[in-house]
Amino acid sequence: MDIEIPLLPVQKEFLQATEDFVAIVSGRSCGKTWVGVLDAMFEVLRGNNILYMCQNDGAWYKGGWVHLQKFLRDFKLMDHWSWNGTYKTGTLCGSKFYVGTYENVDGARGATECSTLYLDEFVLSKPEIMAALSPCLRGKDQYGNDVNPRIRAFSTPNMQSLWQVMLVEHEKYGIRLLHAKQSDNTFLTEKQKAVMNRYIFDDKLRRQEIDGEIILGEDATALINLREFPREAPYFSDESVYAGLDMAHKGQRDSHAFAAIKGNRLVAFHEFGICDPIDVAHWIKRFNEKYRIDSINLDLAWSDGVMEHIQYAYRCRQVSFAEKAPTEKDVKKFCNIRAFGYFHLADMHREGLCVDLESEFIDKEIVAEYKREITNTHFMLAKDGRLLIEPKEDIRARLGRSPDPADALMLAALNRATRIDPVMKSVEARSGVTQRELDEIMSEY
Secondary structure, eight states, X not given: OOOOOOOOHHHHHHHHOOSSEEEEEEOSSXXXXXXXXXXXXXXXXXXOEEEEEESOHHHIIIIIHXXXXXXXXXXXXXXXXXXXXXXXXXXXXXXXXXXXETTBGGGGTTOOSEEEEEEETGGGSOTTHHHHHGGGSOSBOTTSOBOOOEEEEEEOOXXXXXXXXXXXXXXXXXXXXXXXXXXXXXXXXXXXXXXXHHTOOOHHHHHHHTTOOOOOOTTTTBSOOGGGSOSSOOOOSOOOEEEEEEOOGGGOOSOOEEEEEETTEEEEEEEOOSOOHHHHHHHHHHHHHHSOOSEEEEESTTOHHHHHHHTTTSOEEEEOTTSOOSSHHHHTTBSSHHHHHHHHHHXXXXXXXXXXXXXXTBOHHHHHHHHHHHHTOBEEEOTTSOEEEOOHHHHHHHHSSOOHHHHHHHHHHTTSOSSOOHHHHHHHHHHOOOHHHHHHHHHTO
């Protein structure tokens, strides 16, 4: 079949690319989804299964689906096409056209033996989507040949997306990056372009949406910013006391840090002066007399001395920052427990964990230092798309000191859930019984 289709330069380059991972990043109305669906249909006609991912069902039926139906009609392929709307799976000449969404990535896991993964508006997905879906690119095609896995992605850039980091360093991640501006689309009329441009007043937004520029904001890789810290501590159903201890390097005695949280409140934040492990253990004992500690996490490095004195009095665990994240789901997202812990802590602040509180165990200057530390902590993306916190040496070089208070509070946060439990909140509101009191009552039976 001879097919003549007018193409923009970036579209032609996309269709002819042979690299494993090719991405179009361009301004709006540059025909990204159109050429992505066209490439996907050609791949299915070659006898290969494909997996096409987009933001949600609405995005698929308003975008990719419309283009696909037009291609099928224009190329007289409708008689060879069938569609299962329940499972969002199409069949064309015996090969499968699977459709999934970023809202339900797990629903696409069963689509195996796919030759190509298509990511429509991929910057709206999370980078760890690659770890979840790359196993789909395995097996054999309908002719019994091993599939040759490819990834084809296309999107307008997004300043808030974690993908921006990977796009800036695309060569490092093995991505061939294609670029186009809205002005490159010769199929748009000047009036259409003028309407789309007229109401974009922000310069950065114009560069992003119209010119397709990949803009990495100054705080794009910062873990959290000061605007996200709550000023008051809202209700949180878990009233347990979680503590964390970070000991100084090789016996240095000027930067041991202890932190503890209860509900959505910081109840202890202390940096020790010159003292030995026994002094640290005595301070923790004094804190425990007022706030019964439910668990303490200690940084494995240099904490053996304190561990010897407290391991029988409290539920303790020594944590290596290099160990894997706690759950299988977290392992797919974070490179290690340090990355999991810091992102978990940042989310807790966004959900209401307040540090600006009064307590005899809180050193005010340490709270200010902690805010400086965590807002100057940046993340990176590993080659597999998982999240990684920058080395402590980089933070130390930027701040002029080691982020010991931040490490201590991160360790304290490891065991606490992030979000408020609405069911438990409702029970406590009706009965006046707290979670801890309920646990104590139940333990008597």
